[in-house]
Amino acid sequence: MSFDTDFDPSLEPDADCEDVSDIDPLEEPSACAYTDYTSGGEAPDEVPATGEGAEGVEADVWDALYGVEDPEMPVSVVDLGLIYGVDVTERVDREAPEEPHGGGDSEARSASDRSSGRRPREETAGVHAEVVMTLTYTGCPARDMLTGEIEDAVASVEGVESVDLRLVWSPEWSIELVTEAGKDDLREFGLSV
Template identity: 35%
Template sequence: MTQIEQVYDQLRKVIDPELNINVVDLGLIYDVKLDQGKLEIAMTLTTPGCPLHDSIVNGVKYAVSTVEGVEQVDVELVWSPPWTPDHMTEAGRRALG
């Protein structure tokens, strides 16, 4: 398993507390880059005013910090393109019903 695959595996452990679905299957993760120990994640939230944004971002940082070779984690919240249910994986759609 590559390091990026390990990152995504760890990200699947981060659950959006309102929808009870992981951030990957919700389609909140837009980009992941790893270069010489520095991991950069571009992600969004389901709504810009999400009151749990600190909790979710901290959960992401904590989860991926366990991947071997990751020395620094930067999470950037982006709002373009805005999240829609179209970003969800098939597993996420099934979980949402």
């Protein structure tokens, strides 16, 4: 089961979600609006992902992810084992730029484009990047800040036109997901791992 960060407006928060002190721990759990409990998707096969063997724009995305550090420790989110995967896909959008009647090269236009006064459709290529990640625990107070930093870092990669970040909770994060470089950084920071 995975959990997505997209908000589902059809999910009605239970009244218990408004004030934590009113929640009876013996009652049946209820959904809260701040977490989307949508099931679906498969758990990544090999975690943590490190970008080893990535090429081109995908390698640049991984480099950008290595540059994002956990806000509480000077360790990359990749080395902490928070990144479960990156999928980079080429996409081509066809856009028809608007131009006044009679503009452009008439021989290059189709009959329908000529009659409407539009320029021919232009193809613009770009890359869509999807990052699948987790957090050390579901109540992470830095959730919005960290996911925002990751989206911004990936969006800043040359050639990346769009970014989706999918936050999942399966498999659950554990210290075993930290890379050797991450464990070294944690030891340097003063933690015993």
